[in-house]
Amino acid sequence: MTYIFDGSLPGLLTAVFEWFERKPGTVSLKSIETFQPEAFSESFTVVTNSDKADRVWKGLQGKLKKDWLRKFYCAYLSEIPEAFDHLFQFTIYVFQNEKGAENNYGNAHVIALAKYAKSVEREKHRMEAFIRFQHTADGIFYTGVDPDFNVLPLISNHFKNRYADQQWIIYDLKRKYGLHYNLSTVEEITIDFAVGVNSKNPEAILLNEKEELYSVLWKDYFKSANIVARKNTKLHIRHVPKRYWKYLTEKQLS
Amino acid sequence: MSFDRIREKLNILADAAKYDVSCSSSGGTRKNDNKGLGDSHSSGICHTYTEDGRCVSLLKILLTNHCIYDCLFCVSRKSNDVKRAAFTVDEVVELTMNFYRRNYIEGLFLSSGIFKNADFTMERLLLVCKKLRLEQKYNGYIHLKTIPGASDELIKEAGLYADRMSINLEMPTEAGLKLLAPEKSHQDVIKPLAFVQQNITQFAADKKLIKHVPKFVPAGQSTQMVIGATPESDKDIMYTANAFYKNFSLKRVYYSGYVPISNDSRMPVLGTQPPLLRENRLYQTDWLMRFYGFKVQEILNDANPNLDVDIDPKLSWAIRNMQHFPVDINKADYKMILRIPGIGVMSAQKIVQARKFGKLRIDQLKKIGVAYNRAKHFITCADSPYQLRDYQGTQIKAFILAESQSKYLKTDSNQLILF
Numbered sequence: 108m109t110y111i112f113d114g115s116l117p118g119l120l121t122a123v124f125e126w127f128e129r130k131p132g133t134v135s136l137k138s139i140e141t142f143q144p145e146a147f148s149e150s151f152t153v154v155t156n157s158d159k160a161d162r163v164w165k166g167l168q169g170k171l172k173k174d175w176l177r178k179f180y181c182a183y184l185s186e187i188p189e190a191f192d193h194l195f196q197f198t199i200y201v202f203q204n205e206k207g208a209e210n211n212y213g214n215a216h217v218i219a220l221a222k223y224a225k226s227v228e229r230e231k232h233r234m235e236a237f238i239r240f241q242h243t244a245d246g247i248f249y250t251g252v253d254p255d256f257n258v259l260p261l262i263s264n265h266f267k268n269r270y271a272d273q274q275w276i277i278y279d280l281k282r283k284y285g286l287h288y289n290l291s292t293v294e295e296i297t298i299d300f301a302v303g304v305n306s307k308n309p310e311a312i313l314l315n316e317k318e319e320l321y322s323v324l325w326k327d328y329f330k331s332a333n334i335v336a337r338k339n340t341k342l343h344i345r346h347v348p349k350r351y352w353k354y355l356t357e358k359q360l361s
Numbered sequence: 362m363s364f365d366r367i368r369e370k371l372n373i374l375a376d377a378a379k380y381d382v383s384c385s386s387s388g389g390t391r392k393n394d395n396k397g398l399g400d401s402h403s404s405g406i407c408h409t410y411t412e413d414g415r416c417v418s419l420l421k422i423l424l425t426n427h428c429i430y431d432c433l434f435c436v437s438r439k440s441n442d443v444k445r446a447a448f449t450v451d452e453v454v455e456l457t458m459n460f461y462r463r464n465y466i467e468g469l470f471l472s473s474g475i476f477k478n479a480d481f482t483m484e485r486l487l488l489v490c491k492k493l494r495l496e497q498k499y500n501g502y503i504h505l506k507t508i509p510g511a512s513d514e515l516i517k518e519a520g521l522y523a524d525r526m527s528i529n530l531e532m533p534t535e536a537g538l539k540l541l542a543p544e545k546s547h548q549d550v551i552k553p554l555a556f557v558q559q560n561i562t563q564f565a566a567d568k569k570l571i572k573h574v575p576k577f578v579p580a581g582q583s584t585q586m587v588i589g590a591t592p593e594s595d596k597d598i599m600y601t602a603n604a605f606y607k608n609f610s611l612k613r614v615y616y617s618g619y620v621p622i623s624n625d626s627r628m629p630v631l632g633t634q635p636p637l638l639r640e641n642r643l644y645q646t647d648w649l650m651r652f653y654g655f656k657v658q659e660i661l662n663d664a665n666p667n668l669d670v671d672i673d674p675k676l677s678w679a680i681r682n683m684q685h686f687p688v689d690i691n692k693a694d695y696k697m698i699l700r701i702p703g704i705g706v707m708s709a710q711k712i713v714q715a716r717k718f719g720k721l722r723i724d725q726l727k728k729i730g731v732a733y734n735r736a737k738h739f740i741t742c743a744d745s746p747y748q749l750r751d752y753q754g755t756q757i758k759a760f761i762l763a764e765s766q767s768k769y770l771k772t773d774s775n776q777l778i779l780f
């Protein structure tokens with residue numbers, strides 16, 4: 108038996124609700140995007156319902172401590188198809204057992220969630236580290252990114268707290284939405300890039316006159332800080348995988 | 362400011378500062394509660410890595426590389442023929458703010474050569490901090506060098522604005538230091554370290570009684586020793602480190618493999634490779650002391666004054682102490698599990714939690730993250746294969762080396778991994 112949901116978090120939680128109402132035995136959960144009908148397997152389409160979802164989420168809050176609620180949310184943001192099923196099974200497992208069952212690292216769903224969450228947290232951390240703002244002519248600090256996972260919701264507070272006195276935009280070019288901090292709140296935005304701005308072509312945005320100066324100084328600094336006698340390219344690449352280089356001012360040719 | 366001149370200054374003053382290896386931005390607790398710029402992330406963030414693989418988290422610069430001293434191991438020494446430069450206070454403030462705004466850095470690491478005298482230098486460093494904090498509402502990280510010989514008043518005031526302060530031992534022993542810098546002594550370091558430490562303790566005590574006590578060096582103090590410029594043993598180095606951790610509650614001791622910068626006959630000559638593997642072994646030992654519950658005497662002692670080169674110190678210890686093994690994963694204390702080669706802090710914690718739900722098997726240990734091929738020589742678990750004979754420590758070492766050999770050959774010999 109396969110449950111199909113719309114890919115949203117409330118949808119996933121509703122699926123758990125439906126399962127407990129019906130107790131249909133072993134079920135696997137797939138999102139509508141990845142579902143391919145199989146001839147011999149039954150399926151059931153979950154209709155997302157926010158009341159049902161809320162009840163399941165409340166239930167989880169009663170069962171799990173904060174750190175595990177966070178892991179749950181992170182695993183969801185991974186957007187990995189198998190992660191949805193693990194989340195579904197994990198939730199059922201947690202509800203069917205005594206409090207503390209999430210510490211059973213011998214359980215396949217527990218381990219899987221911990222792993223997805225770790226990858227997502229790593230990507231979040233990398234975005235916090237590797238994002239480079241450019242100061243635009245209209246005074247906004249802008250960056251475009253395309254993270255492996257949907258981490259914008261996770262990094263929003265970090266940037267809001269840190270850059271409280273400057274307007275900034277972080278735009279997810281892959282998922283086509285962004286965050287704009289307007290000196291008081293963070294709003295979700297979509298930008299219509301008439302000129303086709305992408306991460307390789309940020310010059311299409313008009314930059315502040317000082318921007319060039321500071322990006323050159325930063326590149327200089329990056330070079331000066333290196334100790335040639337200690338060169339270790341492998342270690343360097345392990346810390347800064349090549350796919351992130353496009354973000355880094357210091358990695359662009361001057 | 363003129364573009365070319367500021368570029369030149371930055372090149373000179375960043376280049377001279379890079380031998381201070383600390384770039385940690387951790388331990389800060391400053392919140393952005395004045396709607397200014399920046400906060401500090403308690404675990405620190407590396408914004409990029411140099412091509413030698415070191416974390417870049419802070420804008421690390423000297424205020425000036427003019428210096429009245431002549432320490433042989435230092436590029437800024439008076440007698441060295443290098444270009445000299447000095448930033449103005451405002452230049453440092455502007456650079457810091459602008460780098461920070463673009464998310465290049467977590468903060469500033471400001472040090473300086475000593476010009477005129479200690480107080481004159483310290484005053485200027487203090488001025489940078491005050492401008493950043495008070496005029497610019499900057500709440501990012503500041504790591505400030507304590508200038509040896511500066512007055513208590515200046516040091517104490519600086520502690521109100523800096524997150525971390527540090528002062529380097531430079532050489533691991535007094536004898537080593539005297540050899541290369543006759544004008545200096547470990548006492549010059551101990552006095553300010555102790556003074557800052559007393560104040561940290563005092564502010565913490567006041568905080569318990571009074572609500573609004575300002576922060577004082579919230580990320581604590583650190584120091585650095587240069588390794589391989591003078592002939593100390595690993596035991597000398599780590600015993601010094603241990604004493605400084607204990608006596609001054611240091612947050613970190615850094616070990617910096619000496620990179621030859623001069624042809625003086627008292628030190629390794631130009632072109633000598635910096636001792637990177639040795640440096641790594643020292644960091645591993647440091648980790649074992651701080652996070653794995655080892656006493657330094659267990660790892661280094663008169664019988665073993667230097668760390669093994671071919672295996673890490675945790676494995677060395679295990680092999681020398683086979684009487685403690687094998688350890689039963691399903692029963693042993695957390696403390697003992699931490700001592701098993703191939704098991705790190707995270708895995709040890711997971712093991713202790715997971716075994717409450719049933720005896721752990723090999724496949725579960727692997728999933729938890731245990732390096733099983735290494736650990737298997739030292740443990741038993743629910744489905745351990747029955748072992749006919751006990752192997753000697755030396756045989757186990759040979760197995761592990763043979764196994765890691767192929768991997769080792771493929772990777773670069775100076776690729777450094779912790780356990």
Ligand code: SF4
Binds near residue numbers: 428430436437474
């Ligand atoms: S006092 Fe400091 S800057 Fe001056 S030569 Fe000695 S180590 Fe270098």
